[in-house]
Amino acid sequence: MTSLLVIIVLFLLSVALWQLTKIFDLTQINAASNDSGIADDNDNNVHGYLMFGFLAFIYIFTIYGLIKWGSLPLHTPASAHGGMVDNLMNITWVLIFIVQTVTQALLYYFAFKYRGKKDQKALYFADNNKLEVIWSVIPAVVLAGLILYGLYAWSNIMFIDKDEDTIEIELYAQQFKWTARYAGDDNVLGKANVRYIEGVNTLGVDLADPNAQDDVATTELHIPKGKKIHFKMRSQDVLHSAYMPHFRAQMNCVPGMVTEFSFTPIYTTTEMRDMPFMQEKVANINAIRTKKSAELQANGQPALDPYTFDYLLLCNKICGSSHYNMQMKIVVDTPEEYKKWLKEKTTIVNEVKTANAAPAAEEAGSKPADTAKPAEAKMIAAVVKK
């Protein structure tokens, strides 16, 4: 079936090609000069018009794109600095569209207008210092403005004030999953190194470090709304990149060093879900998924789950074969929910203790071990899962 399709496509393409050659042949009135391989007036005319047509194509394609796909780019940012980023982005876009529209118009219009004619003579116009100055200075001034705004925003985003009251969270990357480590009550992350990795201590936390005693590891990232979060990134194997598109946040995770990024979330997950643009987007995605599910079910495959919006942390630096599926769910809670959620978590130190206790209890071989084991096993599974 596929091969038949390929043959048909190839056949149609060759027919199209043949016809196109014929059309071009027909457009050549003066057949004698045609085979020289050099454009004659007729070619100049045809391709002058086509140049103009191509300008129309670019404009129409741009407008079509803006209408059809204009809703796809990321919308309302969910972080405090996101507004500034998006603002600079929008200013830049306005500028780009103006320059693009004007320069492409000039280029293709001139190509059309000055298409060659036999008796036409080009203007000998070799240089003009005034023009050169104008189009060096205008970009320089405009760019200076963009650079200043950009640098101002960049320093605001990237330089983290050490005295500021932030919540410290470690994002730990490995092939192909993310783990978050919370600093606990002391808000200081305990020391860690890959050389400490052992058993359930998958993050390599130094269990002897006093600061590490209250650290908590989770496979889902919860953060409270309205509080600045100071992320510290580590990787245990290859480069990864912690990309949180909805928060306009990204930073590479580099083995051997700790990288940083900080932002303040301003909308909880629920608030974001309720925004009209988001509801529209989710409805659209679900319509696509329902359609696809119908197809799948017709082939006897399981249907797709309906989609609800969640913030995501994606890996955005090629990191191996399953790079395409390295993700973690982010939940922005209200401060109260966040506290409650964190309180229920077990510290890494306790997890290690229980994990070590389990084999010990097993060795004892008595009754209590049977009751203790399933619960612990579940807890370990919770850590290893996902």
Next chain:
Amino acid sequence: MSAEALDHAHDHAHDHDHEHHHKDTFITKYIFSIDHKMIARQYLITGIFMGIIGVGMSMLFRMQLAWPEESFKVFNFFLGDKFAPNGVMTNDMYLALVTIHGTIMVFFVLTAALSGTFSNLLIPLQIGARDMASGFLNMVSYWLFFTSSVVMVCSLFVESGPASAGWTIYPPLSALPQAIGGSGAGMTLWLVSMAIFIASSLLGSLNYIVTVLNLRTKGMSFTRLPLTIWAFFITAVIGVISFPVLLSAALLLIMDRSFGTSFFLSDIYIAGEVLHYQGGSPVLFEHLFWFLGHPEVYIVLLPALGITSEVIATNARKPIFGYRAMIMSIIAIAFLSTIVWGHHMFLSGMNPFLGSVFTFTTLLIAIPSAVKAFNYITTIWKGNLQMNPAMLFSIGLVSTFITGGLTGIILGDSTLDINVHDTYFVVAHFHLVMGISALYGMFAGIYHWFPKMFKRMLNKNLGYIHFWVTAVCAYGVFFPMHFIGLAGLPRRYYTNTNFPLFDDLQNVNVLITTFALVGGVFQLVFLFNFFYSIFYGKKTVQNPWKSNTLEWTAPIEHIHGNWPGEIPHVYRWAYDYSKPGHDDDFVPQNVPMKPGEEQLHH
């Protein structure tokens, strides 16, 4: 350069007249040739074969992106049972294809085939020299390039798969076979191939520089050089400055991989054990890589812009506007290109202050680029445009150079880069500004100088079809890509189906792939035209485009030493098109100034 050198060149050229009386055998003429025109053709044909592989690969992975994990016979045919069981491409193979596509297109097609072909062909012919400064080194340069191509192609067939850590081969992924299958023998061959490639590129570049400095004919001052030569010359200079740095990065990576050093690796736990590496930094590799990697963009682009300058002026029958400003822009771009590499690393974990510095230098580069774009447009203004296929591709280049260049303002700004870094937005940007633009430059060069290379004309109607389909498809592929990039879609994902968030981007991906497949298939028109015309094209006249530069004063028949008898002397710049006071609308460089004729440009 002093007159002394010129005299020397002149004398040297005379010596050559009497050297080439020995008879060529098949081997010295077609294989181990030291004639620059033959070497140029060798570069071009090798490059075209590599291009077929590179473009073919992109068509395969575009199909995977549009119809993820679906079965295609063509996958099974090309990739085999191991990498496409039942016709479904594996995730490892996807990454390998993306990696090798990037490597081949950037280095083997757009660096070697573009620069190698046209620098070799045009430098001696346009400056009025008998051959390159060292024909032997030139031959060695080509054969090293050929060897590196063969090694790269061989790496596709190793058992654990070809290199698949992305064309930027960031360690630790590229250093550890445990991390990905392609980082085994495939990566070793990749590094060996690139090391040979760099040696080839350096030999070539040194030769170009020496030739331009020493072998210009009498009267060919630097301010009379055609812009093509300026572009090739400056390209060679930045190649010599930056390629050795990549060589050292590659050597250090080989040491880390094979001899247990820790230049780029530290604190790694993989496959259940802690590795011994300590104290190295992957960020160091990124610095070394991009110290070449960014100038590389201009090594690719400048020759294309040089070719375009020449083709646009010739076909507009009008002097290039702002000749000196064009030279200044080339030099400014070359200088700035060596101090902007950090804009690839805003989020690599380097100090954010460095990010500020690189934002500043990066946005500066927009100024000379803007000057070039405006100068091209002004050159077209009030011209008498001859719509030859080369001209169409040159106009296309100016268009994609602007479209792709403008989005550089977003990516070069560290603040905005945070959210579009490593998404499809980047892919769209650099494909338009350096991929498509440089390819257009290469096509323009091929259509324009085909008669010089192969003594026959390309069929123009096939050329027209080739251009218009390619032009529509190039925008069709890369324009929609900006939207999915802005939606946050990361590049190098084998499939996006694990993110329901991206489900609404799938139909855009199908559209992109459709354009890519049609555009790719229509390159067959070019291939047919190219190979058919080599043998059966219409015989050319000596100066088909009525061009001013010296290569068209040489006879159609290729001879050692380029010109029978004396080398032409140069009396004017290369752009006296439609000059008032002359009967023809072109005045070749070797035509002496008429009595009382004034130089009308500055």
